Amino acid sequence: MYAxxxxxxxxxxxxxxxxxxxxxxxxxxxxTLRKHRAHEILTPMEAIALDWIxxxxxxxxxxxxxxxxxxxxxxxxxxxxxxxLHLSMHLSITEQVQVDQPRGIRPAVQQLTQRLDSAHAAQxxxxxxxxxxxxxxxxxxxPPDTDAYIDCVRRR
Numbered sequence: 001m002y003a004x005x006x007x008x009x010x011x012x013x014x015x016x017x018x019x020x021x022x023x024x025x026x027x028x029x030x031x032t033l034r035k036h037r038a039h040e041i042l043t044p045m046e047a048i049a050l051d052w053i054x055x056x057x058x059x060x061x062x063x064x065x066x067x068x069x070x071x072x073x074x075x076x077x078x079x080x081x082x083x084x085l086h087l088s089m090h091l092s093i094t095e096q097v098q099v100d101q102p103r104g105i106r107p108a109v110q111q112l113t114q115r116l117d118s119a120h121a122a123q124x125x126x127x128x129x130x131x132x133x134x135x136x137x138x139x140x141x142x143p144p145d146t147d148a149y150i151d152c153v154r155r156r
Contacts (some may be wrong), residue, residue: 004143027066027070029049030064032046034066045091047089048094063070077126079122082150089123092130111154112156129153132149133146133152
């Protein structure tokens with residue numbers, strides 16, 4: 001499908017912060033849920049992740065067992081959505097909106113959120129645009145077309 005990179009805080013590997021492996025991402029989300037349940041202090045990024053985890057109770061089983069999460073294959077052929085990819089996209093979009101990068105994404109998402117009267121529904125619409133942008137970039141070998149991405153969000 002497509003890969004999404006977001007800056008997740010990993011202490012075991014400095015390079016993982018900017019290019020996390022799928023195992024790093026899975027551990028991050030599983031550990032965030034574990035820390036929440038244990039009433040441990042969360043980092044700011046974990047707190048944002050937890051908000052999205054709580055918006056997706058259907059992912060609770062996948063996030064509850066880190067070893068099973070690491071072993072699981074979420075191939076397109078399997079027909080099941082990858083909860084870690086989905087949650088990573090929520091984090092990526094949240095971060096994009098916070099820093100308005102690419103420029104213009106914040107007002108586009110804010111308008112969509114207002115129109116849909118739901119930040120969650122708006123993010124799911126933005127995910128479609130983000131996925132299209134990444135897919136087109138990977139297919140063409142060109143950098144992501146952020147103008148087309150923002151236009152897609154505005155059209156939604």
